[in-house]
Amino acid sequence: MKLLYWLDEWLTLSDNEKQAKLPTSSGDLLGDVYVKYHFVDLNKPLLFTFSPAGTDVQERDLNEDFAPWGYHLAQKQNVNIIAFQHLGKSNWFRNRNLIFFIEQLSTLLSPFETKLGYGLSRGGFAVGAFAKLLKLDKVLLFHPVSTKNKLIAPWDDRSSTDIAQQYDWQGDYHDLDLGDAEGYIIYDPTNRIDRLHAKRYKQLTHLRVFGMGHGTHTTYLNKFGFYKQVAVDFIANQQIDIAQFRLQTKTLRLKEDYYKKLNKANANSPHRQALLSTAHTILIDEKAAHVQEHQEKIDIQPLIDVAIKHQDENPNDAIKLLEVAQQLAPDDPLVEHKLRQLE
Known part of the structure; x- marks a missing residue:
């Protein structure tokens, strides 16, 4: 666990000596999770990212140049990053080696004044579950899963819930525990399960995007640059310009190509097709009003x-x-x- 040893020694230095040791980067394999870190400046925020479902990485894919989900984004924003990448398809960051590592890590991060968390779906679960332990100040979560404990969330009847039961959902860090963290949760209110998970994040600011959906939708939203734009704003300012966000999402949702791509992505899912149809219908009147509003201003x-x-x-x-x-x-x-x- 190179990072723990490095931090333990680094903490004994003066502030000037600490800064002189930067930048530094490396990686560790923690059972079924790979962590990669890059520290650039003591005065910059420290961002934690956890990978979402769909990033099916295997141990054989790991090499010196491999970048976990969110790693390059943090580098481009010139902030410190500790990025956790799960290996395999079904992996909910429940490995005991990983949990022990994060418990030890949490005691070695006092030099960083601002700590941020960013995650989508499964990654959002991990950010929420470890937020208090890591003493996160701000978080940005997209349609996160709050837990896969069936006693806590019996309404989560996705197939992924049954598959996830191979892990321990009674032990430590199996449910959201935000501590003092503030921030944002972004989700589609027409998705019943996402809406119910989101309701459990009471202390966060809720931003709703009709038609955003869950899962395979992310590939198509990425093509519109949606996630990246919001994340960059959050990392740079530790907050989101909500007025600009609403304008951005309105512009996105009023594009017919947005719905065409999402419908194509979910052609084999009647449930998601129905959700998209509902969202699209809700927005027809909004689109007409939007066009009329702009015509009046021209x-x-x-x-x-x-x-x-x-x-x-x-x-x-x-x-x-x-x-x-x-x-x-x-x-x-x-x-x-x-x-x-x-x-």
């Missing part, structure tokens, strides 16, 4: 002025400009009058 007068100025020399171009103006403001009487004149 000033078409410059188009009319240019069209009138050039109507004698280039009547066809003037007509095209007025047709554009009419699309933006269908009920404008002046545009309609000028079009009748020119046509």
Whole structure:
């Protein structure tokens, strides 16, 4: 466990000596979890990430250049990072070697004043479960699972719940325990199980995104840069600009391509298709209102002025400009009058 030994020795140094030892990076294999760390600056936040489902990494895939989920993102933001990557498909960070490592690690991080946690789904579970132990200040969670303990969450009837029963859901760190951490939880309220898990994170700010779904949706949201944009904002500022977030999600959800891709991704899941249909229906009226709102704000007068100025020399171009103006403001009487004149 190179990291524990390195930190133990590092803590004996003065602040100046600690800083002089940075940057440093390395990795450790902890049973069925690989951890990689990169420390750059004592004055920067320390980010913890835990990998989500779908990152099916095997031990044979590990090498010096391997980067766990979230590792490169932290490097680009120039913050300190400890990234945990689960190995195999069904892995809920319940390995005793890992838990012992995190317990020891938590006692060696006092030089870092700000500690952040970031995770999606299964990774969100781990952030929530270890948040108090790691003394996290702020967390960012996307549709996390709060636990797979059937007594606590009997309504979580996903197939992953049955598979997860091979692990201990009675011992330490099997359920969310945020301690004093604040932050954000982002999820799709039309997904019943996600909504019920999210309700258990009472101390976090809830941000709801209709149609975001769970699981395979993440691949397509990544193509829109959704997760990255929110995470970068969180890492840089330790908070999310909620007004900007709502504008971003509204713009995303009003793209028909968003729903087309999500529907394609879930073609074999009637349940998810139904959720997407519900979300899409809810947003139809919102989209119409959104378009109307923007039409009302558009000033078409410059188009009319240019069209009138050039109507004698280039009547066809003037007509095209007025047709554009009419699309933006269908009920404008002046545009309609000028079009009748020119046509």
